[in-house]
Amino acid sequence: MQIGRILRYPLWALEVLGPTKSFARNPILGSPRLNRMGLHVWRLSTAHRMAAMRRARLGSRIDPDQRRAFDRDGFFVIHDFLPADAWRRLSEETSALRLPAREIREGQTVTRQLLLTPRTLARLPQTRAVVGGRGINDLVRYAGATASAPVWFYQTVIADPARSEADPQTELHSDTFFPTSKAWLFLHDVGEEDGPFAYVPGSHRLTPRRRAWEHRASIDAADDPRSNHRGGSLRLGAEDLEEMGLPAPVRMCVPANTLIVADTHGFHGRSPSPRPTVRVELHGHLRTNPFLPTALLDAKSWPFIRDRQLDIDAGMHEFAVRRLGARRKWHWTGPVALDAPASV
Numbered sequence: 275m276q277i278g279r280i281l282r283y284p285l286w287a288l289e290v291l292g293p294t295k296s297f298a299r300n301p302i303l304g305s306p307r308l309n310r311m312g313l314h315v316w317r318l319s320t321a322h323r324m325a326a327m328r329r330a331r332l333g334s335r336i337d338p339d340q341r342r343a344f345d346r347d348g349f350f351v352i353h354d355f356l357p358a359d360a361w362r363r364l365s366e367e368t369s370a371l372r373l374p375a376r377e378i379r380e381g382q383t384v385t386r387q388l389l390l391t392p393r394t395l396a397r398l399p400q401t402r403a404v405v406g407g408r409g410i411n412d413l414v415r416y417a418g419a420t421a422s423a424p425v426w427f428y429q430t431v432i433a434d435p436a437r438s439e440a441d442p443q444t445e446l447h448s449d450t451f452f453p454t455s456k457a458w459l460f461l462h463d464v465g466e467e468d469g470p471f472a473y474v475p476g477s478h479r480l481t482p483r484r485r486a487w488e489h490r491a492s493i494d495a496a497d498d499p500r501s502n503h504r505g506g507s508l509r510l511g512a513e514d515l516e517e518m519g520l521p522a523p524v525r526m527c528v529p530a531n532t533l534i535v536a537d538t539h540g541f542h543g544r545s546p547s548p549r550p551t552v553r554v555e556l557h558g559h560l561r562t563n564p565f566l567p568t569a570l571l572d573a574k575s576w577p578f579i580r581d582r583q584l585d586i587d588a589g590m591h592e593f594a595v596r597r598l599g600a601r602r603k604w605h606w607t608g609p610v611a612l613d614a615p616a617s618v
């Protein structure tokens with residue numbers, strides 16, 4: 275046991291210069307002593323400096339007004355994103371859609387993903403046009419501070435407040451220690467009671483007060499009772515926002531055909547749903563190794579891999595469950611409609 279642990283130290287050391295964020299699973303990243311000496315803050319500051327360099331190269335592709343708003347707030351909100359014709363075609367395409375999906379339950383909420391493989395996209399011309407669009411991908415790349423390839427899929431969020439277990443994604447949190455982006459093109463209106471996305475404006479910036487808060491949080495994060503916090507997705511409350519001089523989160527109640535793209539290093543969360551809700555969106559993710567100077571070094575941007583990122587992720591999860599005895603988080607369903615009830 276002890277020898278196995280010693281043999282893993284070189285790997286853990288290598289992870290210091292990568293995207294690994296878990297304080298609990300990597301004893302170097304979680305070391306109270308090293309974090310008191312500034313290891314976490316060094317990773318945070320270096321990753322932000324690298325991100326600023328990469329993001330500056332991507333800025334010319336963004337409308338100047340939108341760019342100013344993003345730099346101030348940490349998110350883009352674009353109403354009526356698709357022209358009326360394209361929106362009608364996308365609505366028709368998605369209402370007829372039946373695809374195998376995978377589902378994960380987190381407390382009272384189930385998240386379903388319908389993977390968009392190259393083969394699936396070949397049958398969905400309007401979806402393909404949207405996810406292949408230069409404009410939408412430029413926004414996701416700017417928010418994620420990398421020219422790498424976003425991954426797109428249909429996502430359904432099904433909340434059932436009758437179940438007592440809390441949804442950990444409703445806690446205000448930062449996804450990781452470096453800029454990273456998520457995008458939502460909402461297929462239905464999202465009202466006050468539909469669990470809207472909430473974001474703390476300006477919380478994507480690394481200010482001296484944020485750095486001080488992260489330093490303190492990193493020292494005992496590995497032993498925190500909240501598993502996501504231990505895992506490097508730091509949770510916080512209203513008193514922490516006050517300490518950092520940040521405002522309260524804004525809840526983004528938006529009509530269908532609104533695109534939101536956010537740097538989810540900034541503090542955000544799903545708002546709790548007081549009633550049963552089903553929220554459907556075309557969803558994008560983009561996360562890279564924050565220490566890479568250029569996306570050319572990121573395998574996710576390489577041909578063959580870039581269009582199959584979720585397939586590869588799903589395959590690795592299956593391998594870990596079947597061969598390595600890992601706990602199954604994702605459960606496969608047969609072909610389902612986007613708004614079908616949850617099956618886990």
Ligand SMILES: [Fe+2]
Nearest residue numbers: 448449538542
């Ligand atoms: Fe998140």
